[in-house]
Amino acid sequence: MKLRILLYLIVPAAVLVVASCGRGNEPLRGNTYLLGTVLNVAIHDGGYREELIEGMFDRVAEIEARMSTSTADYDTTELLAVNRAAGETPTSVSADTYEVLQEALYFSRLTDGAFDVTIWPLVALWGIGTDGAALPDQAEIDTARALVDYSALELLPDRRVHLPTPGMGVDVGAIAKGYAADEAARILTEAGVEHALLDFGGNILLIGNKPDGSAWRIGVQRPDGERSSFIGVLTLSDRSVVTSGPYERFFEQDGVRYHHILDSATGYPAENGLSQVTIIAGRSIVADALSTACYVLGLEEGRALIESQPGVEAIFVTEDRLVHLTEGIGDRFELTDSDYTLAP
Ligand code: ADP
Numbered sequence: 001m002k003l004r005i006l007l008y009l010i011v012p013a014a015v016l017v018v019a020s021c022g023r024g025n026e027p028l029r030g031n032t033y034l035l036g037t038v039l040n041v042a043i044h045d046g047g048y049r050e051e052l053i054e055g056m057f058d059r060v061a062e063i064e065a066r067m068s069t070s071t072a073d074y075d076t077t078e079l080l081a082v083n084r085a086a087g088e089t090p091t092s093v094s095a096d097t098y099e100v101l102q103e104a105l106y107f108s109r110l111t112d113g114a115f116d117v118t119i120w121p122l123v124a125l126w127g128i129g130t131d132g133a134a135l136p137d138q139a140e141i142d143t144a145r146a147l148v149d150y151s152a153l154e155l156l157p158d159r160r161v162h163l164p165t166p167g168m169g170v171d172v173g174a175i176a177k178g179y180a181a182d183e184a185a186r187i188l189t190e191a192g193v194e195h196a197l198l199d200f201g202g203n204i205l206l207i208g209n210k211p212d213g214s215a216w217r218i219g220v221q222r223p224d225g226e227r228s229s230f231i232g233v234l235t236l237s238d239r240s241v242v243t244s245g246p247y248e249r250f251f252e253q254d255g256v257r258y259h260h261i262l263d264s265a266t267g268y269p270a271e272n273g274l275s276q277v278t279i280i281a282g283r284s285i286v287a288d289a290l291s292t293a294c295y296v297l298g299l300e301e302g303r304a305l306i307e308s309q310p311g312v313e314a315i316f317v318t319e320d321r322l323v324h325l326t327e328g329i330g331d332r333f334e335l336t337d338s339d340y341t342l343a344p
């Protein structure tokens, strides 16, 4: 949060883009701070200019300005307007927001509410990632939990959105980074880019393969380590890789750690023996939604869900340091950290 304020002080009205020219075989790189995280892009084709990256980040900033539910960052956004109008009249939203809500509702249904687009009352109550994060009373949790119900969200014609009960609210925090990465990739691809790597705060999207024709090698984060330490390596092209875990945002109270992926069935952070879930999919929005959903579902149900989705694979890491792979991963994942063991 502090970094964000600092960046706005330096460049008040625009997205700060730090781009460096691709010289020789060096990729053209850019980074900025958006969606509550650091975004990095590396374009490996020659001949592109910083403006392409600036335009791409402007598009991500537009998505954030429409769909953020952070009152710390925005007085209003389309989703804050939808949530404030809950129990009243429908709210008109942009095509962007409507599409993301449609996708989010699809994944809410697919996962039977493990991913729930109407999780907002619980997110707001816990405030994890804000200065006001604290363990709520059980009564407050029960009240908020009763307001979480994706089946009540109405997506009406003419891009109107309605929530029937005051206090209800939508939140796309579990899917927005994926949508933004897909949009960013679309902009690059339409400009002719064939080899690029996007890293949106650990959400990876690969365009094509490396310029030499080989696949990218992507480290899978170690759950208890720094971002830079890996349990293993994925060898992939043209895929998105997204990891969800309890370590991204959390607070501690009385020695207990409370993290930001909430289980609408209990009203508490999801706890089921998982250290993290990594999803590999063609679209980043799919990987983002399913990584959050699988973290809530746990190993058994999560794996069954992923095996039912064509073209989607997963790596589950359990608290006993076992690494469970879905069948289709084959030899694309190589375990490199001897503290972890592949599950039989
Ligand atoms: P990250 O934001 O760390 O990449 P996720 O993609 O898993 O992690 O998204 C977590 C965010 O999604 C939370 O901060 C919250 O806004 C929202 N969220 C939390 N629990 C759920 C849930 N059960 N269903 C849908 N969204 C959720």
Ligand code: MG
Pocket (backbone or CB within 6 Å): 173, 174, 175, 244, 287, 288, 289, 290, 291, 292
């Ligand atoms: Mg997610």
